[in-house]
Amino acid sequence: MTAGAPPTDATPMGGQPSGGQPADDWFERRLHWRGLMGALLHVRVPAESKTFFFGGITLFLFGVQVVTGTLLALYYKPTPAAAYDSVLFLTSDVSFGWLIRSVHHWGANLMIVFLVLHLLRVFFQAAYKFPRELTWVVGVGLLGLTMVFGFTGYLLPWDQRAYWATVVGTEIAGGVPIIGDTLLVLLRGGADVTEATLSRFFGIHVLVVPLALGMIVAVHLVFVHQQGLASPQVPDPRPPAVPTGRTKPFFPDYLLEEVIAWLFLLAILVVLASIFPAGLEEEANPLETPAHIKPEWYFLGVYELLKHVPRIVGILAPMVFVLLLLVLPFIDRNPEVRPRRRPLAIVLGILGIAVMVGLTIWGYVS
Numbered sequence: 001m002t003a004g005a006p007p008t009d010a011t012p013m014g015g016q017p018s019g020g021q022p023a024d025d026w027f028e029r030r031l032h033w034r035g036l037m038g039a040l041l042h043v044r045v046p047a048e049s050k051t052f053f054f055g056g057i058t059l060f061l062f063g064v065q066v067v068t069g070t071l072l073a074l075y076y077k078p079t080p081a082a083a084y085d086s087v088l089f090l091t092s093d094v095s096f097g098w099l100i101r102s103v104h105h106w107g108a109n110l111m112i113v114f115l116v117l118h119l120l121r122v123f124f125q126a127a128y129k130f131p132r133e134l135t136w137v138v139g140v141g142l143l144g145l146t147m148v149f150g151f152t153g154y155l156l157p158w159d160q161r162a163y164w165a166t167v168v169g170t171e172i173a174g175g176v177p178i179i180g181d182t183l184l185v186l187l188r189g190g191a192d193v194t195e196a197t198l199s200r201f202f203g204i205h206v207l208v209v210p211l212a213l214g215m216i217v218a219v220h221l222v223f224v225h226q227q228g229l230a231s232p233q234v235p236d237p238r239p240p241a242v243p244t245g246r247t248k249p250f251f252p253d254y255l256l257e258e259v260i261a262w263l264f265l266l267a268i269l270v271v272l273a274s275i276f277p278a279g280l281e282e283e284a285n286p287l288e289t290p291a292h293i294k295p296e297w298y299f300l301g302v303y304e305l306l307k308h309v310p311r312i313v314g315i316l317a318p319m320v321f322v323l324l325l326l327v328l329p330f331i332d333r334n335p336e337v338r339p340r341r342r343p344l345a346i347v348l349g350i351l352g353i354a355v356m357v358g359l360t361i362w363g364y365v366s
Contacts, residue, residue, distance in 0.1 A: 041251035046231040048246065050125070053261040054118035055224075059217065060262040061111040064269070065149075066210060068104040076156065078202035080195050083158035084283040091280060102273030108150050110269070112298050115146050123328075123349055126337035127230035133329035135223040138216060140325050145213050147298060152205040154296050155198060163284035166201075167193050169295045172302060175315045192286070235337050294363065301356050304363030321352075 028034055075094060077086040090097040119139060122128055128136035155166040170193065174184030189196030230236065248254060295303050306314035324331075332345060339346050 040225070041255070043225070043228070043250045044247035045229045045250055045254055046246070047248050048231055048233055049229040050121075050232060051229065052117070052121060053258055054114050054121050056258040057261055057265055058111060058114045058118055059221075060265065061107050061114060062213065062217065064107045064266075065104060065111060068100050068107065069153075069206065069210075071100050072104060073206055076202075078156070078199055080158060080198060080284070083156065083198060084280075087157045087159075087280060091278075098277055099270075099273055102277040103269050105278035106269055106272045106276075108153060109297075110265075112146055112150055115143055119143060120349070120353070124339060124346065125230065125232040126235075126342060126345075127232070128329045129230075129332070129335070129337065130236060130329075132223070132227050132230060132236075135220065135227060136329050137326055138220045138223065140322070142213065142216055142220060144322070145209055145216065149205065149209045149213065150296065150298060152201040152209065155193075155201045156205065157280055158198065158284045159281040160284055160288075160290050161281045163193060163286070164290060164293045165295050166197070168293055168303065169299055170197075172295070172299065172306065172315070175306075175311055176319070177312065177315065180315075194286075230337070232337060235335050297360065297364065300363035301359035304359045304366065307366075 024034075072090065075086055075090045075097070077083055087101070091101055092098075122136065122139065151166075151169060154169075155162050170184055170187045173187055174180045176183055185191065187197070187200070188194070189200045294300060302314065302318050305317065308314075309317075334342055334345070336342055
């Protein structure tokens, strides 16, 4: 070898790097992957952290939605003339098509449920405080995008329930002050729910929202990795430091617990999809309005509120609530994290949950 020339790692036809060099060494010399994996996996988390796996389960459900949604898209035809028949064909004639569609249906609902539970866990454990303010803001953004994910996908079967629930949902959006009319036309692609609406919702559902969610999830995970998990007992020091209390390794201890929770939830998903498969009503008919039109359950609270207060109040109240969620870490100056030392925040949180759950149940039974 000429002096000063870079070393060569020519790999013979058998696949073994020259000189008996192990394959992991071959990749290490080029990608330095051991340091990256060490930084990602070999960290420690507070032993008393109680995440209840809500965040990890939400991430897992997002993966389930991507996989099942991709399989469904292979058969789906996003036009009013063919959408309903393509869903009917997938459900009735494609092998395990009904199961994939039902898992996708239940996965969408559970993703919203667990994301809300994750947000509530972070709130009651005060894990949104320093240094995790931006992590909280990104998490609220993820909740909003997930709601859009569910809303845009709800129309795609193009049956009566999906069509008229979308009519109601877009009318709620059309009530937003100043920009309501523009927002309504933007969502529907015109004055009414038509082929333009279906095409627009399909594009948003399968392309725009998944890409946006994927990027924001990546940012959220980077923030969590850099800041670590919060202790529900002790505030983070200023400036941030390595946890000083009892800790446990993220890999394999914590990660193994997460994987077990994912497998358990996957079993629940399959059971729910098998016992309560996703239904399909009659094909959408814009000229026939069914009785008791309601939006999907995660908008029922807002829908019910609009029945009992002036329209402007019913529209602005949820917007103000979301704004308060976004700025919560910056207006809550109490440094304490233990619930008994945050009585005002805890009471307001419980009251907010009671109002939303009560309105949702009221809207469901009315």
